[in-house]
Amino acid sequence: MTEVSTREAYGNTLVELGEENKGIIVLDADLSPSTMTCFFAQKFPHRFFNCGIQEQNMIGMAAGLAASGKTVFASTFAVFASCRCFDQLRMCLSQTGLNVKIVATHGGITVGEDGASHQAIEDLALYCALPGFTVIVPADAIETAEAVKAAANMHGPFYIRLSRSKTPLVYAEDYHFALGKAVTMQEGEDVAIMATGIMVAKALVASEVLAKQGINCRVINIHTLKPLDEEAIVKTASEMKGIVVAEEHLAHGGLGSRVAQVIAREKLVPMSFVNLKDRYALSGKAEELLQKYDLTAESIELAVKSVLEKK
Amino acid sequence: MSNQINPGSQNAPQARQVNVFDLSMVDLIEMAKKLRRHIITMTATAGSGHPGGSLSSTDIVAALYFKVMRYNPLDPQWVDRDRFILSKGHAAPIVYAALAESGYFPVEELTTLRKFGSRLQGHTDRNFTPGVEMSAGSLGMGLSFGVGVALAGKLDYRDYCTYVLLSDGECEEGQTWEAVLSAAQYKLDNLVAIVDYNKIQLSGWVKDVMNLEPLNRKWQAFGWHAIDIDGHDLGQILAAIQEAQKIKTKPVVIIAHTIKGKGVSFMEGNVKFHGKVPTSEEVGRALRELE
Numbered sequence: 037m038t039e040v041s042t043r044e045a046y047g048n049t050l051v052e053l054g055e056e057n058k059g060i061i062v063l064d065a066d067l068s069p070s071t072m073t074c075f076f077a078q079k080f081p082h083r084f085f086n087c088g089i090q091e092q093n094m095i096g097m098a099a100g101l102a103a104s105g106k107t108v109f110a111s112t113f114a115v116f117a118s119c120r121c122f123d124q125l126r127m128c129l130s131q132t133g134l135n136v137k138i139v140a141t142h143g144g145i146t147v148g149e150d151g152a153s154h155q156a157i158e159d160l161a162l163y164c165a166l167p168g169f170t171v172i173v174p175a176d177a178i179e180t181a182e183a184v185k186a187a188a189n190m191h192g193p194f195y196i197r198l199s200r201s202k203t204p205l206v207y208a209e210d211y212h213f214a215l216g217k218a219v220t221m222q223e224g225e226d227v228a229i230m231a232t233g234i235m236v237a238k239a240l241v242a243s244e245v246l247a248k249q250g251i252n253c254r255v256i257n258i259h260t261l262k263p264l265d266e267e268a269i270v271k272t273a274s275e276m277k278g279i280v281v282a283e284e285h286l287a288h289g290g291l292g293s294r295v296a297q298v299i300a301r302e303k304l305v306p307m308s309f310v311n312l313k314d315r316y317a318l319s320g321k322a323e324e325l326l327q328k329y330d331l332t333a334e335s336i337e338l339a340v341k342s343v344l345e346k347k
Numbered sequence: 348m349s350n351q352i353n354p355g356s357q358n359a360p361q362a363r364q365v366n367v368f369d370l371s372m373v374d375l376i377e378m379a380k381k382l383r384r385h386i387i388t389m390t391a392t393a394g395s396g397h398p399g400g401s402l403s404s405t406d407i408v409a410a411l412y413f414k415v416m417r418y419n420p421l422d423p424q425w426v427d428r429d430r431f432i433l434s435k436g437h438a439a440p441i442v443y444a445a446l447a448e449s450g451y452f453p454v455e456e457l458t459t460l461r462k463f464g465s466r467l468q469g470h471t472d473r474n475f476t477p478g479v480e481m482s483a484g485s486l487g488m489g490l491s492f493g494v495g496v497a498l499a500g501k502l503d504y505r506d507y508c509t510y511v512l513l514s515d516g517e518c519e520e521g522q523t524w525e526a527v528l529s530a531a532q533y534k535l536d537n538l539v540a541i542v543d544y545n546k547i548q549l550s551g552w553v554k555d556v557m558n559l560e561p562l563n564r565k566w567q568a569f570g571w572h573a574i575d576i577d578g579h580d581l582g583q584i585l586a587a588i589q590e591a592q593k594i595k596t597k598p599v600v601i602i603a604h605t606i607k608g609k610g611v612s613f614m615e616g617n618v619k620f621h622g623k624v625p626t627s628e629e630v631g632r633a634l635r636e637l638e
Contacts, residue, residue, distance in 0.1 A: 061502070085498070085533075093491045093525035100495020103473075103481065104503075105426075124522075127485045128492065132473055 037204035037237060043141040045177035046198055047072025049184045050109060054080050060188065061101050063087050063110040065094050070200075071111040071141045091116045095124035095136075102134040107188060113147075114140035114156030114197050122162055129193040130166035136194075137187045138163075143173070143197040144284035145312065145329060146234065151319040156197075157312050161289020163195040164262050170194045170215070171262040173283075175236035176205045179259060182213030190215070197233065201322045204237040206257070216260045218268040224252035227340045228276045230269070232258050232291050235282040235310070235331065242336035253340060264294050270302045278306040278343030282336055287311050306346035308339040364427075368413040368449070375581055378448065379409040380637050383610045385444035385457055387633045390624040393461040396469070399620040401441040403545035403578070403605040404512060410584045411510055412445040420450035423477045429507050430496050432480045434489020435514035435543065436470035437622070442479065443467050451478035487520025489513060490540060494530050497538040497598075508592065509538045516548035519557045524569070530598040531570030539591045540571075540600040543578065545607040549621050566600045578603025611636055 054060050054076055062084045068074040077084035087094040091112055098108040111117075117140035118125075129136050145155045163171045170192065174180040180198060187194040206221065221236065222243055231239040236257045243253035256272065258265065273279060279299065281292040292309040299307060310331065317329055326332055370378060382405050390396035408431075416429035433442050440460065447454045452466065459465035466475045470484030481492045493511035500507050517523055530538050544562065546553050553559060566573040572594045576583040584603070591599035607621070608614030611633040614625070625633055 087529060090525040090529065092522040093529055096488050096491020096526065097495035097498065100492040101499050104496050104499030106499055123485050124488060127482055128488060131482055
């Protein structure tokens with residue numbers, strides 16, 4: 037699979053959107069060469085503000101600009117965009133519903149060498165906890181571009197989590213993104229693998245291997261964690277022997293928790309989870325870390341088999 | 348090239364309209380008393396709330412709503428309105444009193460403060476109350492919002508002014524100083540911060556809890572034009588705002604030295620009345636003093 041960086045797709049899409057909509061303002065907290073908002077800054081210097089290393093102030097400024105009619109994109113690393121300014125997100129954006137799009141890069145452990153301080157692995161739990169926020173984790177660069185455009189065209193606060201490293205393309209150029217709708221990437225009738233972000237590509241690899249062993253998996257990309265496509269989850273649960281949820285996040289509060297809540301309420305089926313459990317990771321290359329912390333196609337295969345054993 | 352914004356918007360096409368009340372000094376003093384009476388009645392009826400810090404802000408808020416700011420209560424979202432942003436959200440009663448007296452909603456509604464179903468939430472909430480620009484309550488966030496609003500005014504060549512009322516206690520929050528830095532960086536001469544420096548916070552005297560002095564020099568060192576005034580002298584308040592409007596290329600802070608609980612003898616300078624309301628007997632005494 038071809039690998040393209042999601043943050044680069046974000047940077048390019050912002051420029052496109054900036055051409056069409058003069059009301060778009062972009063904020064960044066000293067990280068624009070990394071978040072790729074630098075493309076927008078070069079093209080539209082008067083609509084770009086480097087807020088310095090002030091994430092809390094950046095959220096407040098974003099709220100003030102949005103309350104004055106602007107569509108605001110604010111970017112920094114996922115770890116700072118969630119943990120550093122949570123109270124500001126809560127009162128200034130969640131409670132007000134103002135039109136601010138937080139697009140954070142460097143999500144998850146694939147940040148790599150920078151280590152635990154920089155690895156955002158609780159961001160999805162935090163953002164999903166905030167009423168009114170739409171939370172999206174695109175699976176590849178093509179979906180990123182689509183999701184960013186969708187966010188720009190819808191009113192209200194959004195969180196979009198992107199990665200540092202390049203991500204395999206799982207979609208073709210003609211892919212149409214539908215907010216809040218789970219995407220069936222591959223049909224199957226034994227076990228469903230629900231994945232988000234970088235884990236979607238790994239789920240596809242796992243399902244190929246499992247198919248050769250006679251286990252047919254339905255691979256579902258849940259790009260929108262909130263609002264969750266509950267209908268698709270319930271339907272899947274009624275058709276499958278079990279569900280595996282895979283995400284680059286801690287065990288609690290992310291996609292796994294959210295899907296399990298629906299399953300517990302609507303339709304019980306065996307479940308298994310591929311995630312970072314309840315621990316922080318170390319420094320290392322992205323690929324090394326994914327191996328070490330079991331975020332691999334092999335881990336998904338094992339999880340699928342464990343679900344079948346529970347049946 | 349980034350962070351370069353439009354210079355002062357004095358050439359903006361919109362004509363600057365005046366405050367619809369434009370009260371005389373005598374009437375302004377009477378209005379301030381009336382607002383204080385509302386604060387006492389509202390908080391006492393609610394049974395909870397923050398009268399002390401509302402009373403200390405009263406003269407500042409009275410000057411802004413009844414002499415200085417241009418706005419239209421019939422069109423709260425009018426794009427050219429001057430913005431008043433309450434950062435010290437616990438002083439909601441004074442803002443509600445001013446909004447009611449200026450016609451955003453009926454005065455009778457004031458006594459619904461903090462009650463279930465009321466538009467007047469315990470701390471200001473922009474979703475519910477017409478005229479409230481921003482939600483507040485968690486301290487230290489209002490100035491950042493004000494920076495965004497003032498920046499939008501520059502970007503759109505509008506000549507509105509953005510006023511942010513902060514508490515002294517809020518100057519202990521790190522985010523306040525982030526916002527202070529950024530307003531100077533963006534040369535926001537359309538932004539006026541007013542610190543209600545009543546010297547008392549919830550648990551004691553500010554100087555004992557977390558000293559802010561020298562406060563004026565701190566703001567100046569951060570690139571602001573800083574003016575110290577007696578925050579209960581309406582003449583000084585109006586003069587300071589006039590001075591602020593003349594300052595170009597930098598934001599202005601008015602450090603208003605005030606007295607917590609101002610206007611009611613037994614509440615003045617009394618830490619107890621930060622977050623406690625007067626008893627029914629005290630209400631009678633307070634209202635008599637404010638006649």
